[in-house]
Amino acid sequence: MGTALAGTRVVVTGADAEPGRGLQEALREAGADVVGATDPSYETRGDAEVALAGAVERLAGHPLDAVVHSAMPAIAFEAVDFADVDDERWEAVWEGVMRSTLFVLQAAYGQLKERGGAILLITPTVAMSGAARLVPYTTAVEGQRLLAKSAARQWGPDGIRINCLAPAPEHFPIGVDSMTVSLAPPALGGPGDVVRDLGPVAAWLVSDAAHFVTGVTVCADGGVWMAP
Amino acid sequence: MSKRADARLGGRTVVVTGAGQGVGEGIARACAAEGANVVIAARRAETGDPVAAAIRDDGGEAVCIVTDVTRRDAMAACVDETVRRYGALEIMVHNAYRGASPHRLEDVDLELWERNSRTAVWGSYYSAVLAYPHLEVAGSRGRLILVTSPSGVEGSVNIPIYSPVKAAQRAMTKSLSREWGPKGITVNCIAPVAASPSLVDAFRQNPVLEERVASRTSLRRIGDPERDIGSVAVFLASDDGGYVTGQTLVCDGGSFMGL
Numbered sequence: 001m002g003t004a005l006a007g008t009r010v011v012v013t014g015a016d017a018e019p020g021r022g023l024q025e026a027l028r029e030a031g032a033d034v035v036g037a038t039d040p041s042y043e044t045r046g047d048a049e050v051a052l053a054g055a056v057e058r059l060a061g062h063p064l065d066a067v068v069h070s071a072m073p074a075i076a077f078e079a080v081d082f083a084d085v086d087d088e089r090w091e092a093v094w095e096g097v098m099r100s101t102l103f104v105l106q107a108a109y110g111q112l113k114e115r116g117g118a119i120l121l122i123t124p125t126v127a128m129s130g131a132a133r134l135v136p137y138t139t140a141v142e143g144q145r146l147l148a149k150s151a152a153r154q155w156g157p158d159g160i161r162i163n164c165l166a167p168a169p170e171h172f173p174i175g176v177d178s179m180t181v182s183l184a185p186p187a188l189g190g191p192g193d194v195v196r197d198l199g200p201v202a203a204w205l206v207s208d209a210a211h212f213v214t215g216v217t218v219c220a221d222g223g224v225w226m227a228p
Numbered sequence: 229m230s231k232r233a234d235a236r237l238g239g240r241t242v243v244v245t246g247a248g249q250g251v252g253e254g255i256a257r258a259c260a261a262e263g264a265n266v267v268i269a270a271r272r273a274e275t276g277d278p279v280a281a282a283i284r285d286d287g288g289e290a291v292c293i294v295t296d297v298t299r300r301d302a303m304a305a306c307v308d309e310t311v312r313r314y315g316a317l318e319i320m321v322h323n324a325y326r327g328a329s330p331h332r333l334e335d336v337d338l339e340l341w342e343r344n345s346r347t348a349v350w351g352s353y354y355s356a357v358l359a360y361p362h363l364e365v366a367g368s369r370g371r372l373i374l375v376t377s378p379s380g381v382e383g384s385v386n387i388p389i390y391s392p393v394k395a396a397q398r399a400m401t402k403s404l405s406r407e408w409g410p411k412g413i414t415v416n417c418i419a420p421v422a423a424s425p426s427l428v429d430a431f432r433q434n435p436v437l438e439e440r441v442a443s444r445t446s447l448r449r450i451g452d453p454e455r456d457i458g459s460v461a462v463f464l465a466s467d468d469g470g471y472v473t474g475q476t477l478v479c480d481g482g483s484f485m486g487l
Contacts, residue, residue, distance in 0.1 A: 039292065083361075140396070143396045143399070146381075149383025150388030153388070154388055175470075205304060
């Protein structure tokens with residue numbers, strides 16, 4: 001077990017599914033005290049506050065240092081012709097993802113504002129490249145990514161950093177591979193392994209070693225998406 | 229404005245939401261000047277009717293259809309009325325937006341979120357999904373143009389919630405361009421900095437801001453809604469822009485250059 005994150009207390013949302021599960025494992029291997037949030041649907045700010053408070057309780061009451069937000073409702077991953085996207089689906093994916101992310105960020109702010117800390121969102125590269133039949137999902141993920149940038153700008157003075165980690169599309173159940181994102185094959189051979197390849201990047205982003213890095217999106221996709 | 233034989237949008241029909249003022253009005257006027265039938269989809273007749281009348285006075289073709297972009301039935305009625313009147317809808321421009329006022333992200337409540345989300349994102353969704361059957365018929369003349377903002381790329385320290393709703397439009401543009409490309413339809417965003425009433429108002433409240441915004445532009449001036457932004461919309465709407473899709477054209481006088 002590593003020690004880079006020794007004494008660092010992290011809560012991971014969406015830890016019951018990949019890539020949240022693997023990231024939780026990697027952070028633990030790096031020495032962090034990690035708990036997976038018992039995810040509610042985050043329909044209200046109160047839901048998110050209760051979820052993070054519950055995590056703090058499980059950390060024996062010690063304050064949090066970082067929040068990794070990886071939770072995503074299953075409906076978001078469904079590929080649908082845009083012409084068939086009805087109000088109910090748009091509500092569930094766009095509104096659902098954005099509200100829950102806003103509430104998790106606000107709850108994280110409440111936990112971190114006294115001592116500073118780090119927030120990490122998981123935003124796959126496919127949202128930046130776009131993909132047919134995934135309009136609701138890619139729209140919501142880009143919304144998340146810009147929520148992170150705005151938060152980074154406002155909460156920097158509070159010592160809170162917010163970044164995004166962008167894995168390859170293969171890590172999500174959306175039926176999209178890296179060759180959809182770019183014609184070039186992954187420079188490093190493939191989409192990588194969540195624990196071994198993405199984990200160290202996540203660990204770095206929440207660690208003090210990244211103390212001067214905020215508002216950025218780090219693509220850890222094996223060298224596919226290289227914009228800008 | 230006379231009917232020119234070389235008018236770039238002659239015979240085509242465009243709906244512009246939020247066209248009762250500012251950038252929307254500029255886009256509507258520029259499209260009309262190139263021969264398009266223009267529907268001024270405005271929330272209030274008090275702003276939409278005068279714009280349509282001014283275009284007609286100049287020899288163009290325009291009508292105001294009062295439309296609330298946040299409601300599916302209202303957008304559907306606008307699209308139906310447009311096609312009933314002009315026989316087709318080739319170009320849908322969603323520009324309407326309401327909700328920007330300075331705030332702290334930790335204080336954002338559902339009311340503020342909804343105001344932003346409904347006009348920018350639900351409005352984009354309704355514009356796109358309801359125009360689609362007609363854009364499909366238009367084929368390679370079909371256009372969807374969403375008006376976004378450089379803030380949708382950079383994030384915002386003053387109006388943080390504005391950035392995600394503007395980013396959402398950019399993402400829709402990319403995915404829809406891939407999905408609809410095989411039909412010939414193009415989908416793009418315009419990210420303007422222009423002297424819209426809301427920006428002029430912000431300058432009035434904060435005189436330092438105007439100098440700051442202008443001095444950040446390479447061209448040292450704030451864009452004119454019709455001349456500087458409308459012309460870009462015309463390019464994208466016309467055959468000239470037919471090979472440009474999935475893009476955000478930043479029209480800000482050379483300020484943001486991060487793409």
